[in-house]
Amino acid sequence: MATAMPAGFGLLPSASLQPYGSEILKAGIGQLGTPIDVGAMLPKVAGQTAFQQKGAQKLSDMYGLGNIQRDASGQITGLTGGTGIASYQPYLDQISQQQLLDPSQGYKDFMSPYQKEIIDTTMQEYDLQAGRGRQQIRDNAYNVGAFGGARQGVEMGQYQSESDRNRAALLAGLYGQGYNQALTRQDQQLAKLQQMGTYETGLEQQGIASLEAMGAADQALEQQKLNQLALGAQQGYQLPMQRVQDVANIYGGIAGAMPGSPTQPFQPTPLATGIGGGLSAAYMMGMGRDNTQQGQASNMAVNYGGHVPGTPINWQSPR
Numbered sequence: 001m002a003t004a005m006p007a008g009f010g011l012l013p014s015a016s017l018q019p020y021g022s023e024i025l026k027a028g029i030g031q032l033g034t035p036i037d038v039g040a041m042l043p044k045v046a047g048q049t050a051f052q053q054k055g056a057q058k059l060s061d062m063y064g065l066g067n068i069q070r071d072a073s074g075q076i077t078g079l080t081g082g083t084g085i086a087s088y089q090p091y092l093d094q095i096s097q098q099q100l101l102d103p104s105q106g107y108k109d110f111m112s113p114y115q116k117e118i119i120d121t122t123m124q125e126y127d128l129q130a131g132r133g134r135q136q137i138r139d140n141a142y143n144v145g146a147f148g149g150a151r152q153g154v155e156m157g158q159y160q161s162e163s164d165r166n167r168a169a170l171l172a173g174l175y176g177q178g179y180n181q182a183l184t185r186q187d188q189q190l191a192k193l194q195q196m197g198t199y200e201t202g203l204e205q206q207g208i209a210s211l212e213a214m215g216a217a218d219q220a221l222e223q224q225k226l227n228q229l230a231l232g233a234q235q236g237y238q239l240p241m242q243r244v245q246d247v248a249n250i251y252g253g254i255a256g257a258m259p260g261s262p263t264q265p266f267q268p269t270p271l272a273t274g275i276g277g278g279l280s281a282a283y284m285m286g287m288g289r290d291n292t293q294q295g296q297a298s299n300m301a302v303n304y305g306g307h308v309p310g311t312p313i314n315w316q317s318p319r
Contacts, residue, residue: 021251044226047074048074053070055207055208056076062204065082066079067079094193098189100190103186119171119174119178127167130163133159
C-alpha cells in the first residue's frame with residue numbers, strides 16, 4: 001500500500017525542471033506586456049485603382065458631368081465644371097435642325113436640285129408629243145374631207161381630255177417620285193446620325209469597360225495583399241503565445257512523468273518547541289493545578305507558553 005503524504009506536504013515539479021518552469025512563466029507574463037498593433041490586424045479595403053478612376057472620369061465626360069473630385073482616400077465627393085452636354089448631343093442637335101423627325105418638312109432638304117429641270121424637260125417633251133397628236137387628228141380630218149367639222153371637233157375634244165389627264169398623271173408621278181426619294185434620303189440621314197451617336201457612345205463605353213476591367217483586376221490584387229498583411233499581423237501576434245503554449249505543454253508532460261519534490265511544512269524554532277513541550281508535560285502531570293490566584297497565573301503561563309498576558313516577558317535565563 002502506498003504511504004499517505006503527511007498533512008502540510010505537497011509535490012513540486014522535479015528540482016531539475018523548476019528553472020524551466022520559471023522561464024516559461026516569465027515568457028508568458030512578458031507577452032502580456034508586449035504592445036499590440038491592433039491596426040495592423042484589422043481588415044482593410046483596397047481603394048479604386050488609377051484605371052478605375054480614369055474610367056470613371058471618361059464616363060463623366062461622356063455624359064457632360066464634369067471633373068470628378070475625390071478626397072484623400074479616393075472617395076468621390078462631387079463634380080465640377082459639368083456642361084450637361086453628352087458626347088452624342090451634336091447628333092441630336094443635327095437631327096433637330098434638319099427636322100428629320102418631321103416627314104412634312106424634313107424631306108425638303110433632300111429633294112433633288114435637278115428635279116425642276118427634270119420635270120420641266122419631261123413635260124415639254126410630253127406637250128410636244130401631244131401637239132403632234134392633235135396635228136395628226138387635223139391631217140386625218142382633212143384627208144377625209146371632214147376638216148373643221150363636228151366629227152373633227154369631237155375627236156379633238158376626246159384627245160385633249162385624255163392628253164390632259166395623262167399630263168397631270170405624269171406630273172404627279174414625277175413629283176411623287178421626287179418626294180419618295182427625298183423621304184428615303186431623310187430616313188437614311190436620320191439613321192446615319194443615330195448610328196453615329198450610338199457608335200461613338202459604344203466605343204467610349206467599350207473603352208470605359210476595358211479600363212474598369214483592368215482596374216478591377218488591380219484592385220483584387222491589392223485587396224489580396226491587404227488581406228495577407230492583416231493575416232500575417234494576426235499570425236505574428238499569435239505565434240509567440242503559441243510557442244509559449246507549446247513549450248508549456250511539453251514541460252507539463254515531462255513534469256508529470258518525473259517524480260516530484262515534496263514541499264516542507266512550517267518548522268517552529270527549537271527553543272519554542274522545548275518550552276512549550278516542558279510546560280505541557282508539567283501541566284499534564286498535575287503540577288500547578290492550584291486554584292489560588294498564583295496558581296491560576298501559573299496555569300495561564302502554561303497555556304500561553306510561559307507568559308502571562310499583561311505581564312512583561314523576562315527573556316533572561318533563571319539563575
